[in-house]
Amino acid sequence: MGSDVTVRRLQAGDVEGFRALRLRALLDTPTAFGSSYEEDSALSEAALLARLAGASAVFAAFEDGAMVGMAGFHPQSGPKRRHRGLLWGVFVAKEQRGRGLARRLVEAVIGHASQHALVMEAGVTVGNQFALALYESLGFRQIGRLPRALFVDGVFHDEILLVLDMEPSAPEV
Numbered sequence: 176m177g178s179d180v181t182v183r184r185l186q187a188g189d190v191e192g193f194r195a196l197r198l199r200a201l202l203d204t205p206t207a208f209g210s211s212y213e214e215d216s217a218l219s220e221a222a223l224l225a226r227l228a229g230a231s232a233v234f235a236a237f238e239d240g241a242m243v244g245m246a247g248f249h250p251q252s253g254p255k256r257r258h259r260g261l262l263w264g265v266f267v268a269k270e271q272r273g274r275g276l277a278r279r280l281v282e283a284v285i286g287h288a289s290q291h292a293l294v295m296e297a298g299v300t301v302g303n304q305f306a307l308a309l310y311e312s313l314g315f316r317q318i319g320r321l322p323r324a325l326f327v328d329g330v331f332h333d334e335i336l337l338v339l340d341m342e343p344s345a346p347e348v
């Protein structure tokens with residue numbers, strides 16, 4: 176399953192495909208993400224490139240050259256918080272779901288994040304059972320529930336907060 180799909184880290188040359196898939200995700204499932212379509216439509220190329228550089232990374236799944244899924248890592252900064260980072264933007268195009276792509280993408284993010292941080296945080300909107308089950312199966316544990324975390328189309332949504340403790344072998348912390 177998914178054997179003809181490649182997962183790799185995005186580079187600067189992928190920036191327009193990255194923008195397109197991110198906007199598709201925000202239109203497809205607005206309740207799953209903290210940003211709005213309008214906000215991310217206005218992001219500059221420099222802001223998008225910053226998400227691909229250094230410890231900040233986005234991994235994507237490609238089928239026949241088309242970007243069909245993504246997952247990102249955003250590290251915190253500063254001496255007191257740089258051991259922490261966030262899993263963000265996990266999305267797989269509808270026609271590609273149920274093939275294990277999100278699992279591969281999040282595994283790739285974990286592999287990268289563990290080189291840069293000791294703790295990875297994630298949030299899942301209440302009701303998103305597939306994402307919650309996926310993250311828990313990869314080692315994330317629930318630490319709480321944020322009431323009214325998101326306000327989308329006139330409705331508040333709570334968010335389940337999770338953390339993943341990563342191996343303390345990270346060389347760059």
Ligand SMILES: CC(C)(COP(=O)(O)OP(=O)(O)OC[C@H]1O[C@@H](n2cnc3c(N)ncnc32)[C@H](O)[C@@H]1OP(=O)(O)O)[C@@H](O)C(=O)NCCC(=O)NCCS
Nearest residue numbers: 204207265266267272273274275276277278299305306309
């Ligand atoms: C959540 C999402 C990323 C999952 O992507 P996916 O590629 O279909 O996920 P996978 O195929 O890797 O499956 C992951 C797990 O989810 C479950 N799952 C996924 N699709 C399922 C389906 N249609 N029926 C039952 N279980 C399903 C499976 O339990 C699977 O676990 P397994 O590996 O033990 O079988 C995708 O549905 C999506 O993009 N949703 C909209 C955006 C979103 O919710 N993002 C998450 C934000 S926190």
